[in-house]
Amino acid sequence: MDMTEKRKLFESIVPQYSEKLYWAIRRIVLCHDDANDVLQNVFIKVWSGSDDVQARSTLATWLYRFDVYEALDVLRRKRNVASLDISDNISVANSLEADQYFDGDRAQALLQEAIASLPDVQRVVFNLRYYDEMKYSEISQLLDTSEGALKASYHIAVKKITAFMKEHQ
Known part of the structure; x- marks a missing residue:
């Protein structure tokens, strides 16, 4: 792919997929600033890897792969640096309500907060499916996981979220 084709592909991807x-x-990652940083990193990887779009993957799948793995890397780095456990941080809901970019209710x-309390894989599976x-x-x-394992992860995540919501009503 020459530079002109690469630029055209990139210029079509950014506006089409940025919001999703x-x-x-x-x-x-929950935090607006972290999400913006991750999105920027995703597009940098897309630019440098646009020659590697695999024929077996759809463009959306290829983009989401960058997206999910980059977001999970940020979570892992934050945990390693801050040694934070989400169960110790009961202020997820409070910090979201104070976030100017969050437009939801309590x-x-x-x-x-219930979703944030899930293990990373369950959280990702739940978010992508729901x-x-x-x-x-x-x-x-x-x-790169079996559909059966994903269905089980989603089902367990839904049960945990339901239990969390009942407990915190």
Whole structure:
């Protein structure tokens, strides 16, 4: 792919996918500033890897792969640096409500806190299935995991979220 083709591809990807990718990241990292940083890193990787778009993957799957792994890397780095455990941080809902970019109510903030309390893989699977309405086959390709394992992760995540919401009402 020559530079002109690469630029055209990139210029079509950014406006088409920015918002979807941002919200997929935001649901993982929760913080607006972190989500913006991750999105920028994703587009840098897209630019440098645009020659590697695999024929077996759709463009959206290829982008979400960058998206999810970059967001998970940010979470891992934050945990290593701050040694924070989300169960010790009961202020997820409070910090979201104070975030100028969060436009939900208290119930939405509690839902996000419940989702944040999930292990990383369950959180990603839940977000991709529930919010992004991805098919299990797409998530399977994205995360290199069997559809059966994804269905189990989603089911367990829903049970945990339901229990969390009942406990905090």
